[in-house]
Amino acid sequence: NAGVMQNPRHLVRRRGQEARLRCSPMKGHSHVYWYRQLPEEGLKFMVYLQKENIIDESGMPKERFSAEFPKEGPSILRIQQVVRGDSAAYFCASSPTQNTEAFFGQGTRLTVV
């Protein structure tokens, strides 16, 4: 099992462009969590998805951010019209059920120039 795979590892976008971050959970895991880590801060919860459903999006900014976890394929975190303040490391984690250990990916470092 290759673990949680995130790609790309590094992403550079100009202000106003769209950023798409992908997360492939571990095999057999149907629960996915996205976290954001701004410079000098801890990881902050963004959204929790279970196949095709958003369970908890209380940490998602109200505008420009969306997430999905389709029946087939990876989970996608989409940021539209990126701004400099979106520059951060975005981590994905997955678990087989909602209360078992979640395993983290290596993260995607987004830089907005």
Added chain:
Amino acid sequence: AQRVTQPEKLLSVFKGAPVELKCNYSYSGSPELFWYVQYSRQRLQLLLRHISRESIKGFTADLNKGETSFHLKKPFAQEEDSAMYYCALTPGATNKLIFGTGTLLAVQP
């Protein structure tokens, strides 16, 4: 408000010295507490959780509800313990974690 505080950004000790990484939390209910570790160039991984009350790699952590603390301790630090350590809590049986800002542990030879 739910919060996890790690007061030290950096903790530097010599090999063989005792280590204590501090973690305090603010939560009105009964949270689950965790320590995560991130070694250089590796992904974040669970080190230990308070409900299992186990020792991993020589590390232990005791939940003190009176002081709302969950400090991570090891009696004798090793160079391979050098890493970033994050304390985290979850309000219930979910993986919606609230993280502290992390402490970088540097163990000098």
